[in-house]
Amino acid sequence: MSKTHNLDLLNNSISYFREAVNYAQRDGSETNQWKFAIVHVVQAMELAFKEYLRRIHPAFIWEAIDKPDKTVSMKVALARLRNPSIGKVAISNQEASKIEKAIELRNELTHFEFNHQHAHIELKFAEIFAFVMFFYRSHLGLTTAEFADEEQHQRIIRLVRARAELLEKTRAYIKQEDVGDLWICPSCTEGTFVVAEEQCCFCHHREKVVDCESCGQATLASDVADTSDLFDWEYDEGLARILEDFGMAHSGCPECVSSIKEKIEELRRAQYLEDMAMDARALR
Incomplete structure (x- = not known):
């Protein structure tokens, strides 16, 4: 077989x-x-x-x-x-x-x-x-x-x-022209994405470079993720609104998204413990 x-x-x-x-x-x-x-x-x-x-x-x-x-x-x-x-x-x-x-x-x-x-x-x-x-x-x-x-x-x-x-x-061009900061291109995965030009000088992939709403660092637009699904929401008659965003940015780069998630979990745990303590005091 x-x-x-x-x-x-x-x-x-x-x-x-x-x-x-x-x-x-x-x-x-x-x-x-x-x-x-x-x-x-x-x-x-x-x-x-x-x-x-x-x-x-x-x-x-x-x-x-x-x-x-x-x-x-x-x-x-x-x-x-x-x-x-x-x-x-x-x-x-x-x-x-x-x-x-x-x-x-x-x-x-x-x-x-x-x-x-x-x-x-x-x-x-x-x-x-x-x-x-x-x-x-x-x-x-x-x-x-x-x-x-x-x-x-x-x-x-x-x-x-x-x-x-x-x-x-391409690498010779980069060295000769002193193009500035280079990132890994999300398309060809070579380290040839010229940040200042918002374009890879090897495969010519174009993409906007934006500032992360959370940390302010420059990042590729495709790397920015929405974080609003981490917040507390209220749904009423087909409408949704954010009840609590914990003071966090509503989008972020990969590093910030991970950090935002951890912080929100910590705040939720802290709120839970505080509510438990209040309930305990009320029963005395």
Whole structure:
């Protein structure tokens, strides 16, 4: 039984990988070709992860290891691979972030309106292609010939090298122009987001930089979260109003949201203890 499962996962992964390469190495710059290339290469990666987990123990390919009815999601598979007690695969936080971004992009391409330029998809494909190729070789023991023919391999390698060269030129530009503060770009996950320009100089992702309402520090608009759900609310005839906001900001950066939550919990505990003390005094 395990033999059959092994063939399904590994061969399906290789099949998706080869199909991804077929799309990526076509001449021209059709946006749809890169759409299908990224969808197929991410699917190949997901199946490769599951095959690696299966080799450790068949139970690890299931979402709940004691209930074999649903295989692991990509994020759970990635977490198990990185777990030192399970997969023991050395995947850096930055690399894991790139994988998660590719998963999000794949989901967006398959479930939502597609509005990405092919250059952005091309860059994402190059990242995941390189990672899957490394994973096949280092962790599944495959040779290049087992998952891509030589001509296709060389064409995609040139694409990966082109991305590396572009990143190198971007870093040289940053150094030469002294662009100021740099952040990790939420799109390409490279440290190339120029705060002053509100744009990544590598993938050209644009995003507003705003001040956190709570701490006043500059942060990306996408990182700001609403905190009003932490407050006490009153609902009456379909209308809702805040009864108590505890003097806290109604939005904040990730660090502040965590702090606001802790402070509100402390205030609620303090109020509860005070009410208990008052009730005790009233009964005397």
